[in-house]
Amino acid sequence: DAGVIQSPRHEVTEMGQEVTLRCKPISGHNSLFWYRQTMMRGLELLIYFNNNVPIDDSGMPEDRFSAKMPNASFSTLKIQPSEPRDSAVYFCASSFRGGQNTGELFFGEGSRLTVL
Amino acid sequence: AQSVSQHNHHVILSEAASLELGCNYSYGGTVNLFWYVQYPGQHLQLLLKYFSGDPLVKGIKGFEAEFIKSKFSFNLRKPSVQWSDTAEYFCAVNAGNTDKLIFGTGTRLQVFP
Numbered sequence: 084d085a086g087v088i089q090s091p092r093h094e095v096t097e098m099g100q101e102v103t104l105r106c107k108p109i110s111g112h113n114s115l116f117w118y119r120q121t122m123m124r125g126l127e128l129l130i131y132f133n134n135n136v137p138i139d140d141s142g143m144p145e146d147r148f149s150a151k152m153p154n155a156s157f158s159t160l161k162i163q164p165s166e167p168r169d170s171a172v173y174f175c176a177s178s179f180r181g182g183q184n185t186g187e188l189f190f191g192e193g194s195r196l197t198v199l
Numbered sequence: 200a201q202s203v204s205q206h207n208h209h210v211i212l213s214e215a216a217s218l219e220l221g222c223n224y225s226y227g228g229t230v231n232l233f234w235y236v237q238y239p240g241q242h243l244q245l246l247l248k249y250f251s252g253d254p255l256v257k258g259i260k261g262f263e264a265e266f267i268k269s270k271f272s273f274n275l276r277k278p279s280v281q282w283s284d285t286a287e288y289f290c291a292v293n294a295g296n297t298d299k300l301i302f303g304t305g306t307r308l309q310v311f312p
Contacts, residue, residue, distance in 0.1 A: 114298045125304040126243075126289065139299055174242065180298055187233070188300055190242040 085109070087191035089175050095197045101163040104194045107156055108177030116188060117150055117160050118174040126174075132158065133180065165198045172196070201226045203292050205303035212280050212310050220275040220306050222264075222290030232273040233291040233300070234264055243289065249273065260284070285310045 088107040096102055108115045116131040130140040132152045140150070147166070152158040162169055172195050176188040204223045212218060224230065234246040247258025254266040264275045273290060290303040 116298075116300070118302075126302040128299065128301065131298060133298060176243075178298065187245055187248055188243075190235075190244070192242050 087175055087177050087189055089173075089191035089194050091194055092192060093195045093197075095199065096165055097199050098166055099164045100198075101161065102165045102169075102196060102198075104160040104173050104175075104196070106158045106160070106175030106191060108158070108175070109189055110156070112177035112179045112189070113155070114178045114180050115152060115158050116176040116178075117158070118176065120172045120174060120193070121170075129160070162196075165196075167198045170196055170198050201230075201292055201294060201299075201301045203290050203301055203303035205288075205290055205306050207306045208304070209307045210309070212308070214282055214310055214312055215279050216310075218275070218277040218280045218284075218308070220288055220290075220308070222273045222275065222303060223271050224273065224290075224292040225271065226292065226294055228294055229296075230292050230294060232264075232266060234258065234262070234273075234275050235289045235291060235302075237287045237289065237305075239286065246275070246288070280308075280310050282310050282312050284308060 090105045114133045117129040119127045129142045130150045135152045150160045172193045174193045176190045178188045202225045206221045232249040235243040236246050237243045246262050247256050249256045249266045257263045262277050266273050287305045287307050289305045291300050293300045
């Protein structure tokens, strides 16, 4: 079984550039999450979708951040314009919510972003 | 709002020592509780989870956790740690009727041979 697939694994960019991170959830999962991990703040939930619909985006730090899920097998997290303080590892995770099976997240390998 | 507290930020042990990592959460209703592990340079993986039933939950690699509802706690234990347990450990909680999983700040465990 393929797990959650994220790309790119590493990205180095300059301040002001647009960054797009991509995620393919596990097939059959109906919830998708974007987390950001930094030394200072740990793991922060940015946004999550259920059945491709954004449910809670209260963790999105600013208008520079946006996320989309055009279909059940693909999501993007975009930062425009990027700033050095956005440097972090961004994790995508998916889960299946239904009946008694709820809550367990499966994480991707993460996208390490460095903004110079 | 839900929150998760992990009071031990950094734990250093020798192999064969016993481990207990604390986790407390704040939420008055039904919760699902998790421990995830992140080995150096890797993504998070599930160690164990509690949804309902027996409050003593056994996970992979000899880990277990006990849900004590009256204390809002879900501490992680292992009777004898190994060098390969060196990792960061995250406690997480979500309310029973949502998907939103809130993580603690993590505990970094270092095990020396």
